[in-house]
Amino acid sequence: MSIVTQCAWADVFPNPSIPQHSRSGSHRSNGLKRAVYLVVHDENIPISPSAWTSKVNSVRSREAGTRDFFAENSGGKFDIYYDQILDIAIPFNADGTRPGSSSNRGPFNTLVENYAEATYGIDMDDYYMTAFDVTSSSPWPDQGWGGLSAGDRIYLQSTSQGLINHEIGHQVGLGHATALVTRNNSDFHAYTFDRVQGEYLDYPNGSSPFDAVPFGVANDEYGNPFDTMGSSSSQGDFHIRGKVELGWIPSSQVETVDQAGTYRIYAHDELQAVTNGGGDYGVADGYDPSVDYGLTYTRLGQKYNVSNNTFSSDSQRIDIEYRSGADGAYFYLHADGTDGGSGDDVILMDLDPQTSHTERLLEVGRSIEDTTLGMSTFIVDSGSIGQSNPDYDFLAFNPPDPTLLAGSWWNISAVDTGVDSIGSWIELAFEAVSPLNGIDGDLNQDTLVNETDLNLFIAGWRTDTTNMSSVDKYLHGDMNFNGITDLEDAYLMREALIAAGASVGTFDALQIPEPSSVWLVTLGAVLLGGAGYRRRR
Template structure:
């Protein structure tokens, strides 16, 4: 018996596939690309020819999974894509003994065998469908298979070894269908410290690469030997951890579900306060008559769902033992379900919260209201580790270019507030450009002189925690500790001696206790008459 289960036919006219309005449902149109349109799929259930035929329980499980898939892609695409199984077919195949293990497995070219069976027994042409999904969960794995799901490129085929159903089965099918729509894997930048990865940072004072320590070096989302975990994004279905929606970067670049107007380029639009809406809140809706899945309201054409910019970075190439320039794309997005602002570097999620440590599944990687983030905190000079033990230390790489030479101006992001309106949940993010000013030039006049000392004394013991790094330097907080103190006085003296070799009269008075003020004046007065230090400049202006 040949079992064919067909879906509903589309009998309504294109007028039901309405364009988006302020409060109108949005359904995919008839024009089809890999990531848009009302797409028809053929679901092939492969089984050993000795096993019972396809039954209703299996069909019900497939249809339940199909509904979840259709809802997921409708919400992710903003109503631009519907993926449905127009036909479900029962395909018995004869297993064969594989000489590699002397066990029964699917025969070679089981893809083609199954397609030809459908042509011969059902009169259906698999290539007439936008998608062929081979459910091989009832058959033994291939020898050394190593996959739960796989998509073929080019072509319209994908296969699942995992049966349809909630949890892992649903993640697998949506992940592979994500590849079908154009999405690559969604990775994560991780400072893993284990037998395969040992990240380093550049220590300018020691003029050497040293092992990264979160306690010593603080937040450093990338490093020399950083792990780019290909499946490591815990937020997106294109990792292998959760069934969350795609990143804004992929929705804009790979699938075209968001436009450049909805994700503006900061290099073109510049500084300002941006309202960024959550891209994970759309609600699906089914037009039962047409059997087409859409959304109650799509992405608002006049709103922003992310911010992006490109940056020229230097990435070390192990093959040629040199740093090479590469254009990297940064994308900021807001996820209401995760209650955080996340930043991606290309297709990889950055970890902007040290709380989660090295836990691969931890989702605490976001910015919250009140947080500030400077893109230069993600070093524009790095190396992606390959997994070899002690890799970076063994390379013997040359010193890197100063990050301030690579990125003399950068963006600072200040998450101001969260809110909600008729469009959805949002965050207001202030974006400002920060330009490099050499530490010690407190008044930014290009000189190191008595005026800088006067300004330092005027800011003595000031709280600078609300300022960005350059703002802190210009207030005298040269070590970015959040307080202008004796450590900064020592740094300032070193900078001034190196830069001028001169001493200055310290006649400025400040509202401080006599003992505290005398200690600062004494340090500066004594050391400004000492010999120039050859190590000072590098220790301050490089990272």
């Protein structure tokens, strides 16, 4: 994001009292860390002096990129450097692979580390981390990775900047940055529950009404395209919850939403790295202690359990963050796992109704309700290295209907973005929503279905309700919640009025020109008492 600059003093640098090799407790993700970089190659193929110089320069260049990245992510609290870059010449197998295997790296580790200690007089215990550069060797036959982090070691089959930062991200304590991806293929089957029809329906991605967390949605282990711990090619900052858990941003700066109102949060990826006279990396100004960098709230939801074919209550946490230059907010779901699905991941959701999974934002000008954010879930893990996709078809379990356990929830609107002296920000408005009373056609929720409701329906005809809460959608006559008060809603309203013994004569007021003559013919059949069309919700 930034260019490293020289300055006499910086606001935040790593705590010098933390031992440079320590990985215990909070030391794992804080302090200046000493690492050793081992360039491993076949002893029969020595590296020439000029090639070695070029290699060292390349390693130092990526080291600078890594130090810049971690200074900015940590707010100057974490820095890592290579104390030594060493030439490690060991015997390779005849096929050019290293000794051992991906699943049994012990022989390789022992051979390399013994060589380093014997040849260079170092003690591996003096280092926070050892990097094994194995780019000159062929991958192990059972190897499915370009980079690997295990214990206090990273293995680099590739030395791209993003991959190195990804593996060191594991070293500080982060897991992969997962994301929900809606798929419909031979392995994944997505469904949504139609509250009007009272049944599960196939859910093609991008269909309307939009469902951010359909049943059977895949949780892709590497799916987050904005976070280095997901897609290492993105080189994006770690997500806000990760920074909090590592002690880089105080939890108090991720505000808990406990009342309706408008909240402002700032982008957490705009810090600028600097170096001091000693070559240490920090940031010119740390995270501003006077503002919020995220929002969070918990809600009562439910998860589906395959073993007993029931939905059980599930406490869910939603985290919200903002990133520099974005035109909307990012939402994360943290929920208990299901028999077919996710464990305790912090999962990026997809709030963009388009079929692409690279947007995902709740964009400014749009709203979304908690009930669209997976309050009832069945999430299937996918995308792990070597994983065979589990052929879970949610409907094959004959699941019961989901229920709403919460007494109220949020309708969330992305209001505006801007920039001030602190940085970039977004404002989000939270509106409390309560369940409808369950009486079909009672648009104003007064427990009666009468001419007042009919007049409300007529007034709301052809209204775009996309960004309204469920209560406001219903008030405007969008009885099937599909984002517009239209012909399907006319069927539903007419049936509700008949069931309540109310007059339907004034439905004539709905004779509004439409682009399609077929629509007019069909609407006429509705008004004249044609085919019955009753649904339950």
